[in-house]
Amino acid sequence: MSDAGVIHDIGYQRYEGPRLGRTAVFGAIYQHGLRASFGLGRSAKAKIFPWLVAGIVLLVAVINAAVKAQANIVLFDYFSFDDTMSWLVIFFVAIVAPELVSRDMRSGVLPLYFSRPLRAFDYIGAKFAALATAVFLLLGVPQLIMFLGGAFTTKKGASGVWNEFLDLLPGWGYSVLWAVLFASISLLVASITGKRAFAAGGIVAVFLMTTPVVGVLSILPSSTSQHLAGLASPMSLLAGVQGWLRGQNSMDLDIGDFGVIYGIELFCLVAAAMLLLLARYRKVASL
Amino acid sequence: MTIIATQSLTKTYGGGVTALSELTVDVEAGVIGLVGANGAGKSTFIKIMLGLTAPTSGDVRVFGLDPVTETDQVRARVGYMPENDCLPPDVSAAEFVTHLGRLSGLPRTAARERASEALRHVGLYEERYRQIGGYSTGMKQRVKLAQALVHDPDLLLLDEPTNGLDPAGRDAMLNLVHRIGNEFGISVVVCSHLLGEVERICDSLIAIEGGRLLRADRISAMTAASDVLAVEVSEGTDELAEALAQLQLTVSREGRLLLVPLSAESDYDAVVRAVAELDLPLHRLDQRRHRVAELFTAKEKADV
Incomplete structure (x- = not known):
């Protein structure tokens, strides 16, 4: 503590400058959250895990691009890349979502937030946007690298680059769906507890425990249950949505004619998670 | 100038717990002590002034604004220092206070400037780049005060600012609060259950018990009779x-x-x-x- 006897007397200056509205506050939380997702502005320890995951994902993309360029073997396309990386995405959100919300709860900082001109919606909306952006970057940047690899080695000139780009766009769209679904579910789980380890464990559990259910449903003798099996787990749900929108999917999931149900469930799941989060933070915001 | 005015303010929580009952008080600018035993309704009163919870009945005005409907305008002019621990351990004080300044609507550079100003005024200067986790209780209390000051409010609501401080830290904090009230031109409401420390720095005093107003008066009128x-x-x-x-x-x-x-x-x-x-x-x-x-x-x- 600095000595109380030291006289700092430059006098107090009143602030006459502009005061921005809720949009700017939303932006501030979003930016802060996105930086925190990758440990920026935090200790070195907080950077290890996000960058480890990002490093592996990037490495896979680079290898994929290199193999494709050299040997013309396609390890993954843009869609199966997301599916293959699902474990890493799960671990990424399991670390980052608690970092974004459990940490605020743990340190008791929320009263300071909610005594300022912002609402539960701003808080949770900005955190969600930040995590979704982080997950999208995690998948989208490697996809971009794959695209660059393909674009620079194409033998068909501009049309080859354009075709590659037309492959990339839906791949990015698929990554956006991943980002939205994973961000909403993991934030909801993380908002339940202030203990980071519990939150991380809970998130991993929610995503991984559902996979065996898909396995069980898909070997039942009813074809309807086989077609709907993918609904049980977030990863196969996304593959199902891909199958619905694209007519084929990268997980060999047979969804029959039920594609639209996958779409509806995705929408409802994200909406429900956001509404529950909002309800939770309405309560927290009133202290 | 009246900064806070309430008219038979009542707050009943679900389950029939009455936190405030028929509280009518006009508060003049200056340093105001809000005293009462634990559970007297001090914190509820603060929450209502911040628009965090709506009163069951009655009326409250802060700077002539209604915290229930004009929440954002009220909060822009009020700084709040909670009683509990509310600091993340793994960021520096400078970064934390800057972030909260931005959440109060300050542009980025202004927030950074005001954060270092506020930290300087509370007596943290060199230490502000260190992580808060390594701070002493006294320094943490100062950071809490700085984050309440960062957006240049017209009114500070301090909930037990001397909590957990040793006698020297207590004196330093009280002097700081006194300075803020008298030199910075910011009105301060200090919540406390220790009349002794509040009477040293306050111009007026509001005493509540069981949600009812006990007395609201200038400090001089109040203590003379009770020596x-x-x-x-x-x-x-x-x-x-x-x-x-x-x-x-x-x-x-x-x-x-x-x-x-x-x-x-x-x-x-x-x-x-x-x-x-x-x-x-x-x-x-x-x-x-x-x-x-x-x-x-x-x-x-x-x-x-």
Whole structure:
């Protein structure tokens, strides 16, 4: 503590400058959250895990691009890349979502937030946007690298680059769906507890425990249950949505004619998670 | 200038717990002490002023604004320092206060400037780039105060700012609050259950108990009547009580102590003289540091 006897007397200056509205506050939380997702502005320890995951994902993309360029073997396309990386995405959100919300709860900082001109919606909306952006970057940047690899080695000139780009766009769209679904579910789980380890464990559990259910449903003798099996787990749900929108999917999931149900469930799941989060933070915001 | 005005403000929580009942008070600018025992309704009052919870009935105005409908305008002009721990351990004070400044709507550069200003005013300068987790309790309290100051509010709501501080830290914090109220031109509401520390720095005092307003007055009017001298003699307590009663002093007993309210300055000397004349072995003679509880019991007796 600095000595109380030291006289700092430059006098107090009143602030006459502009005061921005809720949009700017939303932006501030979003930016802060996105930086925190990758440990920026935090200790070195907080950077290890996000960058480890990002490093592996990037490495896979680079290898994929290199193999494709050299040997013309396609390890993954843009869609199966997301599916293959699902474990890493799960671990990424399991670390980052608690970092974004459990940490605020743990340190008791929320009263300071909610005594300022912002609402539960701003808080949770900005955190969600930040995590979704982080997950999208995690998948989208490697996809971009794959695209660059393909674009620079194409033998068909501009049309080859354009075709590659037309492959990339839906791949990015698929990554956006991943980002939205994973961000909403993991934030909801993380908002339940202030203990980071519990939150991380809970998130991993929610995503991984559902996979065996898909396995069980898909070997039942009813074809309807086989077609709907993918609904049980977030990863196969996304593959199902891909199958619905694209007519084929990268997980060999047979969804029959039920594609639209996958779409509806995705929408409802994200909406429900956001509404529950909002309800939770309405309560927290009133202290 | 009236900064806070309430009109029969009532807050009942679900389950029939009444936190505030029919509170009517007008608060002038300055340093205001809000005193009451734990559970008296201080925190509820603060939450209502911040628009965090709506009153069940009655009316409240902060700077003439209604916190329920004009929440953002009120919060832009009010800084709040909570009682509990509210600091993340793994960021530096400078970064934390800057972030909260931005959440109050300051542009990025302004937030950074104001954050270092606020930290300087609370007496943290070199340390502000260190992680908060390594701070002492006193430094943490200062960071909490700085984040309440960062957006240049017109009113500060401080919930138990001296909580957990040692006597030196307590004094430093109280001096700081006094300076903010008198030199910075910011009104301050200080919540406390220690009347002794509040009366040193406050211009006026609001005492609440069980959600009801006990007294709201200038500090001078309030403490003059409640100064009490405690006298303890090892023998002859009765004789002394009699002697003091003859001197027109009201004497009450509390265990082995005699409590004499001091209404004039000469009373103190009169008590000392009475003890000397009776030649009693004096054990203790002390002017009481009032705790709110005493003020309350005195008032309640008067009510009966």
